[in-house]
Amino acid sequence: MRARLLQVAAQTGTPVYVYDLDEAVRRCQALTETFQGRFGLSYAVKANPNLQLLAGLLPYVDTLDVSSYREVERALLVGCPAERITFSGPAKRAGEVRGAVEQQIGELVLESVAEAELADSAARERGVRQPVLIRINPANGPKKFGVSFSGKASQFGVDEEVLDEAIDRIQQLPGLDLVGFHIYSGTNSLDPEAITQNFAIFIELFRRAAARSGIAPRKLVFGSGFGVPYGAGEQPLDIEAVAATAVPMIDELKRDPTFANARCVLELGRWLVAPAGWLLTGVIAQKHSRGTELRACDAGFNNHLAACGMMGTVIRRNWRFDNISNPQGAPAEYTLVGPLCTSIDVLASKLTLPEVRLGDVIAVENSGAYGLTASPTRFISHPEPAEVLLVGDEIRDATESALNTWTTVDAQGQPRSGTGAG
Ligand SMILES: Cc1ncc(COP(=O)(O)O)c(C=O)c1O
Incomplete structure (x- = not known):
């Protein structure tokens, strides 16, 4: 790779960012294979929104997860069908929510009841039902994540403590179609045990949310938190070790008829492209x-x-x-x-x-x-x-x-x- 990078520097000058699409694709494929197809992939556009990279990754992922309306546009620009876009992120502007509903994106990831109400009016104005996922913020999370949002005041998602009321309210909104649930509560972990402990917390919450809502979720998003070794002394995340625990967990979940048709999705950015x-x-x-x-x-x-x-x-x-x-x-x-x-x-x-x-x-x-x-x-x-x-x-x-x-x-x-x- 050194020679290749030197060639780029000679041709382009510096500074220059270089992205190896083939390697990013290999990493997508490695995840799909290692998890034996139990998970689809959702690429977090925020990690790297370069249009050519997005276009190249698109065939290997289920969805592009965006976090602003401009990212919705970027996904559409590279030919991503609207139904393969999910839109997460706190403090979405009213215009962004309306825009996403107008584009008929796959799922809006609701971070709050207020956002649900905005989406509901936008959907009713257009005479459509917007598919939504409720993002849950867990009360607990294992240590060993670079950053964790669980168990503390956070702008992300609906706190587990008020989840039941939020589900009840969101289900009263006729413009919304509750498709499933989403959790992303920690980033950049290199510890397989911490990651799978986190998944166990997610699954418990998904079960609870499904029971409360009475739906059989079609989609469950596992914000993976898969990390990469930035420091010299760190080792890459052992994804085989993650899969060894996670695959049986998903199999067990799917034996429950409520979850039999749920598409489980790993949402991540850095592990794929960093x-x-x-x-x-x-x-x-x-x-x-x-x-x-x-x-x-x-x-x-x-x-x-x-x-x-x-x-x-x-x-x-x-x-x-x-x-x-x-x-x-x-x-x-x-x-x-x-x-x-x-x-x-x-x-x-x-x-x-x-x-x-x-x-x-x-x-x-x-x-x-x-x-x-x-x-x-x-x-x-x-x-x-x-x-x-x-x-x-x-x-x-x-x-x-x-x-x-x-x-x-x-x-x-x-x-x-x-x-x-x-
Ligand atoms: C909702 C959501 N999904 C996915 C990601 C991607 O995280 P990472 O690039 O660490 O995999 C983030 C990062 O902040 C996020 O907030």
């Missing part, structure tokens, strides 16, 4: 300062907030970096900083890398999720990184212009130019 992406940044300045070898790169937290430890991390840890220009160089300790005029713009501190010279290209690994899309690119007005998609032997430009003119792709993956809707 390891299939790199940010390539060039070294543009060097300085020896009071005992530290500093190297300044052309990308900082403006281009990759998460790698700089500013997205949901309490203590900043170094991510995995590779000096792809000089892999055989003599190892030394470096602090990598970005181009921003602020002392917090640190990519990695006291990291051992093969000798880092001016002009070298540094690859930031695990950057396929929450990279460009989750970064404040306007800060200090540096140019936006390019985006590139690797497909087979091809290197495709996947950059979307900051001027809101999107180069989109159709369902067959063919480029198509258009101006961003909305």
Whole structure:
């Protein structure tokens, strides 16, 4: 892969995000196979909304889960049928709910009773019934998740403690069709036991919600929380170990006639795409300062907030970096900083890398999720990184212009130019 990444850097310049579509597809297939088809997949668009990547992943997932109306539009732009879109996210604007209902998206994931009421009036105005899932926020959750929303005040979903009243109210709304339930209560876990303990909590809640509502759910969404190893000492999540416990759990659930026809879906983003992406940044300045070898790169937290430890991390840890220009160089300790005029713009501190010279290209690994899309690119007005998609032997430009003119792709993956809707 090093040679390929160097080729991209030479062709495109830096900074550039590189996404390996084939690897992302392999990861989709690996999940489907490892879980022996017990789960469909729902790709969380927020993890990486790049249009060409979305188009490439679409054949391998059940649904695209979006969290804004603009993401609804992105899903539609790449040819995703509306019925394969789900829409989660707190504080949806009234116009977003109306828009989603007008597009007849697959399921609106209700985060509150107030949102249900909005959706109900939008659906009745249009004379339709909008399929919905109720997102439940559990009162309990195991530890060992990067971030957990359960058991604390949270803007996400209906708290388990008031679930019964919420179900009763939502079922009174004639414009809504309650199809099932959704839980996403923790992110980025590398611990199979914590993940399956969480699934057990989900299943108990799904049983309770089905009993209260009297429906036989057609859809149950398991927010997977599957993590990736960002730090040097971490090991990848053992998905076989997760499956060894989760598959029998699903089989048991489905032996209950109430759940026999429920489609169980794993919802996730980072596990699918993070390891299939790199940010390539060039070294543009060097300085020896009071005992530290500093190297300044052309990308900082403006281009990759998460790698700089500013997205949901309490203590900043170094991510995995590779000096792809000089892999055989003599190892030394470096602090990598970005181009921003602020002392917090640190990519990695006291990291051992093969000798880092001016002009070298540094690859930031695990950057396929929450990279460009989750970064404040306007800060200090540096140019936006390019985006590139690797497909087979091809290197495709996947950059979307900051001027809101999107180069989109159709369902067959063919480029198509258009101006961003909305
Ligand atoms: C509702 C929902 N689904 C899916 C995800 C994707 O999480 P991850 O990328 O960690 O798999 C998130 C992340 O915040 C989420 O809020």
